[in-house]
Amino acid sequence: MDEMKAEVLEYVIEEYVDEDDDDEVTYDTALISSGIVDSFSMVSLKVFLEKKYKISLPDSEATPEAFDTVNSICDLVVKHQG
């Protein structure tokens, strides 16, 4: 789980955080509700998770709330890893 959290956090920073943004992003940082990840951009984050962890996330569970922090994202991934 810790390894996964680190990977997801690294991906979020790489793809969604601007280089000149000096706000620290942690496992508990609100991503969607703070605007770091636009809700329309959740699609590509979902694709990343599905490809990286070989899972399928139902659209009904890929909600703004479930994607709002690295911690909640990883909980969702673990749930679907069975």
Place this chain on the structure above:
Amino acid sequence: MSNIKSYEERLQGFDWDYAKEVLDWQDGELLNIGHMCSDRICAKGHADKTALIWEGFGDATAQYTFNDLRVLSNGFAKLLQDQGVEPGDRVCLFMDKVPALYVSFLGALKMGGVAQPLFSAFGDDSLEVRLASAETKAILTTQKHVKKVRKILDKLPALKTIIVVEGNPAKLKDGELFYDMNEHRVEDFECFQSGPESQSVLHYTSGTTGQPKGAQHVHSSVWGQALTTSWVLDLHDDDIYWCTADPGWVTGTSYGIIGPWVLGVTQCVLDSGFTAARWYKFMQDNKVTVWYSAPTAIRSLMRDGDDLVKKHDLSALRHLCSVGEPLNAEAVVWSEQVFGKAFLDTFWQTETGAMMITNYPGMKIKPGSMGKPFPGITAAVLDLKTNEPVDEPGTVGLIAFRPGWPSMFREYRNQHDVYRSKFVGAADDATPEQCRLDPDLWYVSGDRASIDADGYYWFVGRDDDVINTGGHLVGPFEIESALIEHEAIAEAAVVGKPDEVNMEVVKAFITLHKGFEFDDMLELSVMNFIRKSLSPLAMPQEIEVMEKLPKTRSGKILRRYLRSIEWGEDAGDLSTLEDD
């Protein structure tokens, strides 16, 4: 009793002046949409009525009366004036669905500016193309989105003013101005004395070829928007109305700002992304009575099941309408089952400015049909070869309209040839005004349909390669141009692929440069590349690598062939296909 009373009776002796009756309009009043949606409503005695109920992520809420709209939009109008923005200048509104978006829209119009709302999820390239085309003078945005503006600023010489309306002022860069609208209540502002043909709103729309085109609207569009809002959306004084569209697109301005507010009706806005539970709770809490949404959202709600609906009290709902793409019959039937009301489909587009073919309160609904032309609109389906109106029921042709309705777009900004090309029979040297006022021409929408024996229109599909994904039109050329900017991609072709919820999603066919191997990570890299440069809507949901793309002998990529494979359709004449 519905506002329209009887569709058939309204057809008799129709006159667009009905809009003036609906608005209780007197000759000599100021025809300025910003003024009409705020000052005028207050002057009619509704200053203390709630105009906007807003909810965002978490517990964020806000409410504004029509008097708030009046003084706060005055504040924006004065701000823009003080910054040197002049009547006719384009003022871009680039933000999420925050209250400042709605208020600044009115403020820009009040000072004579041309409001240019842009979808906040647009990436740098999409933003640059539209701001450069419009020679935008000022942009209002938020701290969240100003970063995208900074990246392209040096390519936009016309852009003189950047105003940040939300966020942390300490995070701004030199040359950026912070403005909290709630701290600037301006009692008096002398509105720009606009006339019927004064420019009001500029919306960009995608086509098959070239970059997006700016469809220019004028203040007299309000007649069409007011009358369709009254007769189709059937808004009454005591309604609580929710239009789910984003004002970055035309529905969000014509019916998410202008329509309800010019009639003095309370509207709600939810700015927290889509989840079925949140939407139902929002409607329950705010006792929404009239709901205007999109088939993609409706199908998503269907997918989430009926039980969720039953957990909420939606008894206030009395009228439902839909726009953006064809509403399938199953969704109409479902809405009748779970809400007790059918969604009424409405058809129109950025260029038309207001509804053109719709279903009406009181008129028999045929699930899956677009309905019938709005009174005052002369519509037809034109033969695909002769461009003559077809008489035979069920014959598929091009949806076309006789020009001249009030909310019709006046030009594609700086593209008169493209504008002219939308009119069947226009002379080669016809000006936009001549095209618009010639009753013998047909404006061709770019969509195909048939008409049944009862006069109902049935949507068939686009007549071009434009992709309709979730109700948003995406131009293949724009995506293909961006794709070949990716280091791994040599050539690209983009088509729409069928999708259960979004109707279509973007599928890209690509060839790779030597030395690149296609794998999951490269696919993701390409997706993110497009998401960031254009928008999440333009992001391919599927990418297929080919050895070579199908082309004509003259080297033109045959999108039609690729699309036919995706849709399982006949590709038509392939005699021009390049041999292997």
